[in-house]
Amino acid sequence: MTNETARIEAFSDGVFAVAITLLVLDIKAPPVSSASPSLAVRLAHQWPSYLAFVTSFVTILIMWVNHHRIFTHIGRANDHLLFFNGMLLLGVTVVPFSTALIAEYLGHDGQRTAAVVYNGTFIFIAILYNVLWHSASAKGKLLRQDADHHAVQLITGSFRWGVPGYSAALMFAFLNVTASLVLNLLLAMFFALPTHLSRRRNSNAH
């Protein structure tokens, strides 16, 4: 983190934090009613909201972790970085909407359309992570002078899986939308993996 990128990170953190917290607005308290199904039953019926909430929460969390990770290697900012970062945040901001959509339609007509929008948002974000990272790391343009080449290449390698991964989840939705959501959760966990490398680098520094 340098001064030049510090405020980009602060603003991005703000957007990530607000977007991840707004997700809960998609889970509604069922209105009080004296009709027969108990509150417990009515809450249980809302399981698509919980599944969509957890999936999107974990996905945005991992995106934030990755944003943090790539900015530990970036030392300078330029117009392209600002622009691509802005488009990436636009994608993140859309997630509460696409989450509301999949939560509402899971198990109803239109659930495939909802899954296309949901995974489409993630594909858009995955493309922007690749473009942002390429624009910053190609020829080491915006990287810190002490950036670890191995860690940089590992990020490049793992980001390659974003677009095909979310495209697979999108295709999968045509077979089974619920299973596709679970695949989204697994994808988020895959993108969480390479952290240990930056940790190793930190412990090497001793």
Place this chain on the structure above:
Amino acid sequence: MTNETARIEAFSDGVFAVAITLLVLDIKAPPVSSASPSLAVRLAHQWPSYLAFVTSFVTILIMWVNHHRIFTHIGRANDHLLFFNGMLLLGVTVVPFSTALIAEYLGHDGQRTAAVVYNGTFIFIAILYNVLWHSASAKGKLLRQDADHHAVQLITGSFRWGVPGYSAALMFAFLNVTASLVLNLLLAMFFALPTHLSRRRNSNAH
């Protein structure tokens, strides 16, 4: 606070700040109506919203204080810390929903179910505080080299009361849901106590 944990804290602060402020959206202005009960009476009828708001506000506030407190001792981050912190924030993010639920159902059928969800959220968060703190402090793994052992043990000791405390509040809800909410308020105050220790440590440093 070190550079390595600074952005985790900044992001967590953002989530805490948004979640604690979203609580107010659960308090609705009663719609204008020319019917007989005056606005004052209709506002008074909303007391469950106010009780739930204050209880959740104070609870999230104390959680934030404790988050702040444990991160004053943590000097490094690793994958587990990031993951457990993320799950902890997931719990915090759910609080505006569980608060809306208890506010809506207090005094109606389903209030016990609502209290189970409300305290269940707090039990989930209490478990994660213990797991996060254990993962960071066991064998001093992620602690700062100058971390005060006495203060570390006091945190460990006080966190032990989280799960049984909120479980008691949950049980209590089967007798009286309102009294259980008041117990939640008292629990928050209990977890606020051990601050004076870190203060003492600071004054010792002179």
Place this chain on the structure above:
Amino acid sequence: MTNETARIEAFSDGVFAVAITLLVLDIKAPPVSSASPSLAVRLAHQWPSYLAFVTSFVTILIMWVNHHRIFTHIGRANDHLLFFNGMLLLGVTVVPFSTALIAEYLGHDGQRTAAVVYNGTFIFIAILYNVLWHSASAKGKLLRQDADHHAVQLITGSFRWGVPGYSAALMFAFLNVTASLVLNLLLAMFFALPTHLSRRRNSNAH
């Protein structure tokens, strides 16, 4: 700003920023309708929302400026500071609700009740500013060693006007609620005044 108070300020800034931005949710776009009054007319009818929005925005802004100002003099934190600051933030968080209430009821039955709640929230916050500041500045307990005595006393002096000022606005609401809102705006401007002193102090430092 010291390390000890930095995270309190960061969290408080987050709450202030979210609360001040949530105010806009009280201004609703009128639903599309082909009925006779034009959109311009229907928007003009919403003037109580705009007046309440601007008044609350300016008031929270000035509260933030004052929060900022008193924390430039505070060098250490203790339990009381954390607690009073938390209660102060609770009051700030309530403002979007009390604003929605006054906007909804201005010009209808219940507008006096709404004005009592609106000003009551501000009186609560004004009390807490006094208590927080007294707890920090009495005998210079938590102040920085280089705190400017004259500036400290000026803050103490100006804060004295908070409770009587908002109480006057509350009383005034029994005569005319709209005029009372305008008085709230004027009060916010009064509390904005003493900044020039801290500026002078800064220029003296050269």
Place this chain on the structure above:
Amino acid sequence: MTNETARIEAFSDGVFAVAITLLVLDIKAPPVSSASPSLAVRLAHQWPSYLAFVTSFVTILIMWVNHHRIFTHIGRANDHLLFFNGMLLLGVTVVPFSTALIAEYLGHDGQRTAAVVYNGTFIFIAILYNVLWHSASAKGKLLRQDADHHAVQLITGSFRWGVPGYSAALMFAFLNVTASLVLNLLLAMFFALPTHLSRRRNSNAH
């Protein structure tokens, strides 16, 4: 960024981040219905929401970039700066409302009124950028001692286009509201341009 302006920037960043993320609340998931038009068709009908969302997102993003840019040159704060910055943030906070309005009315009676409000908000903000910048940069009053005169003049020059630009978009709305929204997008891109200058200045510093 100096200590004196750091907390103004942090608070402003918070407001920008919340406002830009709240924009998504204007995009609603269509309610589940078994009636004939498919979800895809109903989503496509919501295109005004998407156009308004993207336009406002990009506009707030560029405003944030410009806010960031001018504060890299500002070294001190005074009352006027705080006040003008506060009014500027008030304008930014209104954008989610004006965006909801244009999204709701595009293609319906009242769309011209909505476009007047939408562009009126931007004109208000553009005026405040000019006033804020003039108050800070006239005679170099609040600028850092090492501020680059060329960069300062370029900012002054580009800000001159704000009021006429958004006024043109407002006029244009009387011919075609959709085209006027697209003009708003183009304006945002125009105001994004002069970044390369501050970059050049940074690279000169080597």
